[in-house]
Amino acid sequence: xxxxxxxxxxxxxxxxxxxxxxxxxxxxxxxxxxxxxxxxxxxxxxxxxxxxxxxxxxxxxxxxxxxxxxxxxxxxxxxxxxxxxxxxxxxxxxxxxxxxxxxxxxxxxxxxxxxxxxxxxxxxxxxxxxxxxxxxxxxxxxxxxxxxxxxxxxxxxxxxxxxxxxxxxxxxxxxxxxxxxxxxxxxxxxxxxxxxxxxxxxxxxxxxxxxxxxxxxxxxxxxxxxxxxxxxxxxxxxxxxxxxxxxxxxxxxxxxxxxxxxxxxxxxxxxxxxxxxxxxxxxxxxxxxxxxxxxxxxxxxxxxxxxxxxxxxxxxxxxxxxxxxxxxxxxxxxxxxxxxxxxxxxxxxxxxxxxxxxxxxxxxxxxxxxxxxxxxxxxxxxxxxxxxxxxxxxxx
Numbered sequence: 001x002x003x004x005x006x007x008x009x010x011x012x013x014x015x016x017x018x019x020x021x022x023x024x025x026x027x028x029x030x031x032x033x034x035x036x037x038x039x040x041x042x043x044x045x046x047x048x049x050x051x052x053x054x055x056x057x058x059x060x061x062x063x064x065x066x067x068x069x070x071x072x073x074x075x076x077x078x079x080x081x082x083x084x085x086x087x088x089x090x091x092x093x094x095x096x097x098x099x100x101x102x103x104x105x106x107x108x109x110x111x112x113x114x115x116x117x118x119x120x121x122x123x124x125x126x127x128x129x130x131x132x133x134x135x136x137x138x139x140x141x142x143x144x145x146x147x148x149x150x151x152x153x154x155x156x157x158x159x160x161x162x163x164x165x166x167x168x169x170x171x172x173x174x175x176x177x178x179x180x181x182x183x184x185x186x187x188x189x190x191x192x193x194x195x196x197x198x199x200x201x202x203x204x205x206x207x208x209x210x211x212x213x214x215x216x217x218x219x220x221x222x223x224x225x226x227x228x229x230x231x232x233x234x235x236x237x238x239x240x241x242x243x244x245x246x247x248x249x250x251x252x253x254x255x256x257x258x259x260x261x262x263x264x265x266x267x268x269x270x271x272x273x274x275x276x277x278x279x280x281x282x283x284x285x286x287x288x289x290x291x292x293x294x295x296x297x298x299x300x301x302x303x304x305x306x307x308x309x310x311x312x313x314x315x316x317x318x319x320x321x322x323x324x325x326x327x328x329x330x331x332x333x334x335x336x337x338x339x340x341x342x343x344x345x346x347x348x349x350x351x352x353x354x355x356x357x358x359x360x361x362x363x364x365x366x367x368x369x370x371x372x373x374x375x376x377x378x379x380x381x382x383x384x385x386x387x388x389x390x391x392x393x394x395x396x
Contacts, residue, residue: 008079010064015080018043019087026088029212030352033204036094036171036212040125044084049097049125052077054106057118072106074251074304074317078258082297085262089356090212092259093167097121100130100252100364101176104190107248108231108239113192120173129175129195129202131163131218146179148191148225157230159191159199159223165362169195169202169216176231177220186237192229199223209355250314252364253321254304260324260360261297264331267353268293271335274347282338289331296320296327315377318370325367328357 004012021042029035039045050060051071062069071077077099084092098105098121105117120126137143146161159179169175174194181189193200199221204214232239268289272278278286300323303316332354336343344351361367 004079007067008076010067011062011069011076012079012083014062014064015083019083022084022087022091026091027348027352029088029091029094031211033090033094033212033214036091039091042091044087044091044095045125048084048092048095048099050122052097052099052102053118053121054114057114058122060122074254074307075301077255078300078304081255082258082262082265082300085259086266087262088212089259089263089359090210090352093210093213096125096127098126098128099255101128103251104130104176104231104248105192107251108190108235110234112228113231117174117192126174127168127172129166129169129172129216129218131166131169131175131177131193133163133165135162135164144178144180144188146177146220148179148181148189148230156224156226159193159220159225161220163218163220165205165215166202166218167210167213167215169218170204170214172202177218181230190231191225192231193220193223193225194229197223207359209352209357209359246314247311249364250307250311250317253314253317253370254300254307256360256363257296257300257303257317257320257324259363260321260328260357261293261300263328263353263357263360264289264293264296264324267332267335267350267357270347270350270353271338274339278338285334285338289334292327293331296323299323315374318365318373318377321364322367322370325361328360329354332357 022044025035025039025042029039036045047062050058051062051069053070054072055061055070058070062071069076071080081092098117102118102121105114109117121128134145137145146159146163148157148159150157159177161179163169163177166175172195174192176190177193178188178190180187195202200223201219201221202216203219204216207215227233268286272286275282275286299316300320303320306313306316332350335350336347336354339347339350344354365373
């Protein structure tokens with residue numbers, strides 16, 4: 001898409017106001033993630049948690065010039081969250097609400113689960129977590145080792161396993177945990193977990209970037225999971241298994257991509273403010289940055305539109321995520337280079353942007369995982385690998 005319509009421009013303008021509020025607090029939260037509790041007056045902390053909730057469960061949408069926004073479409077999220085990531089990625093990720101787990105609950109939850117989950121978000125600021133990544137296995141859902149087992153005595157099922165790099169897990173009230181509930185591709189599942197349940201342990205992990213999100217190591221040792229907390233029980237097996245999760249992740253990838261665009265844009269504009277009259281090679285580098293940011297932004301918006309049309313159409317979302325991760329790292333590193341050898345010390349905000357940019361690569365699947373997903377999608381669509389096409393041409 002080339003231009004935003006009036007409705008999305010309203011949303012973008014509101015998000016830019018939120019971003020302006022966030023930026024002055026970015027370095028403070030980077031130094032002390034617990035400072036987030038003192039910033040509840042910021043719109044992103046007081047309002048974002050009551051958005052990204054389906055309309056039927058949300059009586060308090062964002063109202064702008066007579067328009068209602070729920071931030072439930074991929075395109076709305078992409079437009080809005082580029083701006084808040086531009087304001088500060090760490091604070092955006094540290095906000096209350098359910099930007100990731102809520103997508104799973106909406107896709108897989110029954111009406112009672114949705115009513116309870118989303119009702120809690122509306123009742124008061126509520127932090128949630130999304131636990132997929134595992135030690136030594138990353139975020140490949142097909143190789144999960146965390147398991148949900150039902151004891152022989154007939155008691156509630158119990159969750160066993162470890163998760164890593166789980167945002168907000170140490171401050172959250174509840175969240176979604178992905179686990180193996182059976183064999184094969186239909187044996188993947190997700191459950192709601194209360195953070196205070198015996199056997200639940202979340203320890204913050206020191207990180208270089210996105211410190212506000214306070215990533216944690218999650219240990220689940222026999223955590224009781226009542227039947228009413230198992231997601232997807234009412235759905236056919238195919239929608240509870242790999243296909244259902246792929247649809248969920250397709251909705252999330254454009255969001256991660258737009259965050260990469262936001263970080264890259266923040267670094268570019270920071271350098272532009274420092275060197276407004278740059279000419280020659282420096283001017284050319286800034287021009288290339290601007291061009292690359294706009295190119296990936298357009299790709300990301302196209303991927304969001306594709307997912308909104310068809311939740312199974314995720315190949316562009318994967319391409320956008322890979323492209324945005326590379327963009328964020330490339331632009332922030334180039335920005336540091338343009339401001340000289342001491343840039344990390346003399347420009348702490350730019351140093352933070354470079355550290356945050358690297359985190360985009362690891363959010364919701366590394367580039368390797370995304371490329372594998374694109375390859376599988378091409379095979380599913382009947383597009384032959386390049387080598388096979390070349391061999392066919394030689395033989396023809």
